Structure formats: structure tokens, C-alpha cells
Amino acid sequence: MVRGARNEGGGLFSALSRLMAMPLQALAADALPSWNEGPVKQAILDFVTRSTTEGDAGFIPPEARIATFDNDGTLWPEQPLVQGAFMLKPLRARVKQAPSLAKRQPFKAVLEGDLSGLSNMDKSKLMKLLGETHAGMTEEVFIREVRTFFQHARHPRWSVPYNQLAYVPMLELLRFLRANGFQTWISSGGGIDFIRVISEDTYGIPPQQVIGSHLKKTFDGGHAPSVLRREARVAHVNDKAGKPVGIDEHIGRRPVFAAGNVRSGGDIQMLQYTRRRPRPGFALLIHHDDAAREFAYEEKDGASLKAAREGGWAVVSMQRDWRRIFNGTRGARTGNGRG
């Protein structure tokens, strides 16, 4: 009893001593439990600590704390591309209407059940296809279609709804940034209206903080209620050099934090566009190098990793930096049970 009490007292004292000796960043480390200790995690914690410490040279006033995130491959997997999976049904319906399309790509591949064709498609081509399948459709009908997709579709590998596959370390990062006064935005090459349907529930990001590609729309006031209809014409492709343009149009400020991933060089310009003065913004680049728990792929020309070296960006190795990737408790079965 006496020993026990002394041990407890000693334990408490030594715990307090350790706590007081720890730098502030280490105390905040609990905010990112799914990140392994290492230079990337430390760099994030240091950046946020300095950004929020008044008097520090790295202090960022709250209104300038803008963080932008790519979506596919940065916040959730892009194999297959989720919007590509969504397009399967409307593309099949379109071929039924116009059977001659069955011989043309990507219609041909889709009819043969090959999702990879849609998955590897350039974002601007995917948007053009959306124009073919969704021209004339109103906002309200489109949103209903997307909701239905997310209710019923399942990821081919993990057999769970796509929006249950958000990366847990990135969800923690979004929450950590918001808790420190950052506004979190999505800046995706994918369709803006598609992502807006699930952004709030999946990422805690409201629709008005989603930037993406979109078709031209036309106001139709011919009846009440007035509606907006999609045209077959692509208005904006929010990919590559289009990302800073979309960010400027929606936010009107340079982000101080941006996150993207290695695959097609689609995020390079967004990461380059982070604020440079009075001090550099934070650029985070995710490298998919974990075939066991997620996927492993490289970029043909290595442009994103090259830009990362030149710009001093933080490169996330999914294998090394992420303790877990998916939220098992929400029903995601991972390939090897480790995810």
C-alpha cells in the first residue's frame, strides 16, 4: 500500500517533469495520432505552432490562414477515380440512347466494364464527358444522382462506400488546422458539384469551400422555381495551372498551406502558388508508395517530386509517415488488415 502510493506519487512527479520539459509542439502532437513521428509530422507541427504564436516571425494573422487541399489521391484514394466510377451508369445510359457511341472510346471501355480507362483519364476529358452525359440537367437532379451513387456504390477493393475511404491522417490534419484558426478548402480537378455533395459530412468542409472543375451553366427562369441547367461546354478545368486560377477566383488570397499528391503533376502549380512573403507557405506532397495498405504508383516524368525538391516541400511517404490510412471502425476492410 505504501509502496503503491509512493510509486504513484513518483510516477505523477516524473510524468509532470517530462511534460514540462517537452516543447509545445510535442504537446500538440496528439492532434495527429495517425501520423508517425518523423520530419514531415514535425514540420507540420512546427508550422502550425509558429503560425499561431503571436510575436513569432512565422505568425500568420487568422484571416490569412487559408489551406487548400487537392481531393483525389490527397484526401481519398484515386484508384479508381471516384467520379469515374460515378460516370459508369450515365455513360451506359448515354450509349443506350445513341448506340453508335458504343464503338467510340471511352464508351467502348466502359461497356466492357473497364473502369481504369475512366480512372486514368485527364480531368479536362472527364469534364467533357460529363458534358455529354449531363447537359441540360438541373442542379437539383444532378445532386440527387450523386447522392444515390454514394449510397449504393462500393469501392472494388474494400467494398465500402467511397466516402468512407477518406484518409484518416488527412482528416486529422484538416481538424488540426481548423482548430488553429485555418480555413480548410478543397481545390480539386474533379467536378465541383460532385464533391460538394459529400464534402461537409466527409471532410467537415462546407460546399462554399469547395473549388473544382465545372461545366458552363445557364439560368432558366422560364418557370418557378427558376433553375440552373448544365451546358455541354466545360467552363473551368481546375487542374494544373487552372488550380491557382480557381483558388484566386474563389478565395482572393494566396493559401499559406497547400496539399497535393504525386500522379499527374496536377498539383504542382497550386503548391507553387502558396504565399512566399513574409515567409514561405507550407507545401505538402503525398507520395503513394504503399501497395499493401493502399496503392503504389509513380509519375511518368517525376515532375511533382522534382518540384518538391526544388521548392523544399514536405513529401509524405504513405508507408513511412502514416500509422494508419483508413478508419477501420467505420467499416473499411483494408486489403491486409493493417490499414
Next chain:
Amino acid sequence: MVRGARNEGGGLFSALSRLMAMPLQALAADALPSWNEGPVKQAILDFVTRSTTEGDAGFIPPEARIATFDNDGTLWPEQPLVQGAFMLKPLRARVKQAPSLAKRQPFKAVLEGDLSGLSNMDKSKLMKLLGETHAGMTEEVFIREVRTFFQHARHPRWSVPYNQLAYVPMLELLRFLRANGFQTWISSGGGIDFIRVISEDTYGIPPQQVIGSHLKKTFDGGHAPSVLRREARVAHVNDKAGKPVGIDEHIGRRPVFAAGNVRSGGDIQMLQYTRRRPRPGFALLIHHDDAAREFAYEEKDGASLKAAREGGWAVVSMQRDWRRIFNGTRGARTGNGRG
């Protein structure tokens, strides 16, 4: 002493009695002290009370409380058009570069010192002109130019900086809506980057909640820091049927409250676009009928007032509904000292 005490007690008692007999809306009326009592003020108060009363059929969940405001003629005067006044200097500079332009309109009128030509110009034409004067310019340089304008330019009638002429009743309305959980947005036919420079200080509306017309921009990563440059091409005219399109792109939700003004029918579609279900949104249309304190003008075809009758919109008579228009304490001298 005794009498005084009794009087105080009686006064307090009667004040309490009056207070308890007042409906809740009347208590909230203090939020709009520059609005005269009347059906328009009452309709605003009723709408906000019902929107925020859980269980009421008119309750609106916080995330759907989106309010959009036109700028010119709705939040500040449009005689002259502020962006038109801003254009004087760059247009003169452009004519100096290319003297042959001096014979073409609107250059000719500008050189002759006639601001009304610019003021009455269609928003899409004004944006085209901006393309002529500002093509190639970066964000950063443009913003500096706008700041300088607001520091030095004075309104020809009241001799104060343009951004000190925000309508006080509308500033109260913006604050009142925000205090009740509404997000306030600007949706202007004017240039998005122009308004963003002053929106936060003038209206309490951050840049990312400003929607407006804009030129196409191009990312230039050729040097560090990377920049965006304006092209001579108009990308979006946020006027008339363009307003719901801009609102949809930036917000992704239908507003439940929208405010515009009578002049060119530029706000009709935005007001029609307010949410209809489960119950109608609130549409506010300002009629400039106060030549003494501000300006009086009508619309050629009367389309806005006709749409207001058909849609049951609240029409503000500046003369009747606004107790004061400008904030005299900030140095605005009004035409007849009553403003």
C-alpha cells in the same frame, strides 16, 4: 427626494410593463435603428425571427442561412459608378499610349471629363474596358492600384472617400443577419477583385465571400513568386442571368435572402433564384427615390418593380424606409444635411 424616488420607481415599473408587453420582434428592432418603422422593416424582423426559431415552420438551419447582396446601388451609391471612377486614370493612361483611341467612345467622353458615360455603361462593356486597360497586370499590382484609388478619390457630391458612403441601414442589416447566423455575401456586377480590396473593412465581408465579374487569368510560374496575370478576355459577367450562375459556382447553395436595387434589372434573376422550398426566401429590392438625400432614378422598362410585384418582394423606398442613409460621424457631408 421621496418624489424623485417614487418617480424613478414608477418609471422603472412602467418601462418593465411596456417591455413585457412587446413582441419579440419589437425587442430586436434596435438592431435596425436607421430603418423607419413600417412594413419593410417589420418583414425583415419577422423573417429573421422565424428563420432562427426552432420549431417554427420558417426555421432555417444555420448552414442554409445564405444571404447575397448586390453592391452598386444596394450597399453604396452607383452615381457615379465607383469602378467607373476608378477607370478614369487607367483609361487616360491607355489613350496616352495609343492616341488614336481618343476619338473612340468611351475614351472620348472620359477625356472630356464625363464620368456619366462610364457610369451608365453596361457591366459587360465595363469589364471589356478593364480588359483593355489591365491586361497582363498581376493580382498584386492591381490590388495596389485599387488601394491607391480608394485612398485618394473623393465622391463628387459628398467629397468623401467612396467606401465611406456605404448605406448605414444596409450595414445594420448585414450585421443583424450575421448576428443571427447568416452568412453575408456580395454578388456584384462589378469586378470581383475591385470590391474585395474594400469589402472586409467596409462591409465586414471577407474577400472569399465576394462574387463578381472578372477577366480570365493565367498562371505565370516563369519566375518566383509565381503570379496570376489578367487577360484581355472577360471570363464572367456577374449581372442579370449571370448572378445565379456566379452564386452557384461560389456558394453551391441557393440563398434564402437576397437584396438588389432598381436600375437596370441586373438583380431580378438573383432575387428570383432565392430558395422557394420549404418556404419562400426573402427578396429585398431598393428603390432610389430620394433625390434630396441620395438620388432618384427609375428603370426604363420598370422590370424590377414588376418582378417585385409578381414575386411579393419587399420594396425599400429610400425616402420612406430609411431614417438616415450615410454615416455622418465618419465625415460624410450629405447634400442637405439630413442624410
